[in-house]
Amino acid sequence: MSAILVAYASTGGSTREVAEFVATTLRDAGLEVVLKPVTEVPSLEGYGSVILGAPLYNTLLHTDARLFLNRNKVDFDGLKVAIFALGPVGKGDAGDFKGSQRQLDMELKRFPWIKPVALALFGGKMKATDAGFLLNKIFKPTPAVDYRDWDAIKAWAEALPEKIKD
Numbered sequence: 445m446s447a448i449l450v451a452y453a454s455t456g457g458s459t460r461e462v463a464e465f466v467a468t469t470l471r472d473a474g475l476e477v478v479l480k481p482v483t484e485v486p487s488l489e490g491y492g493s494v495i496l497g498a499p500l501y502n503t504l505l506h507t508d509a510r511l512f513l514n515r516n517k518v519d520f521d522g523l524k525v526a527i528f529a530l531g532p533v534g535k536g537d538a539g540d541f542k543g544s545q546r547q548l549d550m551e552l553k554r555f556p557w558i559k560p561v562a563l564a565l566f567g568g569k570m571k572a573t574d575a576g577f578l579l580n581k582i583f584k585p586t587p588a589v590d591y592r593d594w595d596a597i598k599a600w601a602e603a604l605p606e607k608i609k610d
């Protein structure tokens with residue numbers, strides 16, 4: 445099997461951690477994996493499959509991920525692609541997941557040349573935000589959350605080899 449590229453976009457580091465976990469899971473299964481931020485992937489040559497990890501920001505996929513998908517448009521031809529997105533924060537309830545799923549579905553429509561063999565949305569992680577003294581009198585600060593479900597991430601990663609094999 446050709447090398448697998450696990451490429452990620454991440455600002456806060458939570459998607460990078462999931463990408464690292466996915467890469468380790470695939471390596472443990474005996475596969476050759478290259479793990480890189482999308483900004484350090486000049487070409488897809490030599491890879492048989494690509495696992496892309498990207499968080500949602502302001503209803504869109506991370507800018508680096510969108511640039512990556514556009515930049516390599518032609519090169520995706522013939523490659524197996526799997527995508528995981530991180531998103532839901534807030535209460536992390538079904539409503540939050542539904543909203544983020546809708547955003548992800550809308551986003552993927554903008555890249556019709558990508559036909560993922562596996563697609564997942566995982567809960568996101570966010571630091572506590574503090575709006576400052578005055579605004580805190582009006583708005584409650586958002587507490588830190590981490591809704592990444594590592595069991596679900598593990599199960600998804602373990603199912604990948606079967607889906608991406610040549």
Ligand SMILES: Cc1cc2nc3c(=O)[nH]c(=O)nc-3n(C[C@H](O)[C@H](O)[C@H](O)COP(=O)(O)O)c2cc1C
Binds near residue numbers: 504531
């Ligand atoms: C400024 C900001 C905007 C965000 N906008 C969205 C959004 O529109 N939809 C969503 O599902 N998650 C949104 N999130 C949650 C992020 O996707 C989540 O925190 C993710 O884990 C961040 O990934 P990173 O740590 O790899 O950058 C937002 C987070 C921040 C900080």
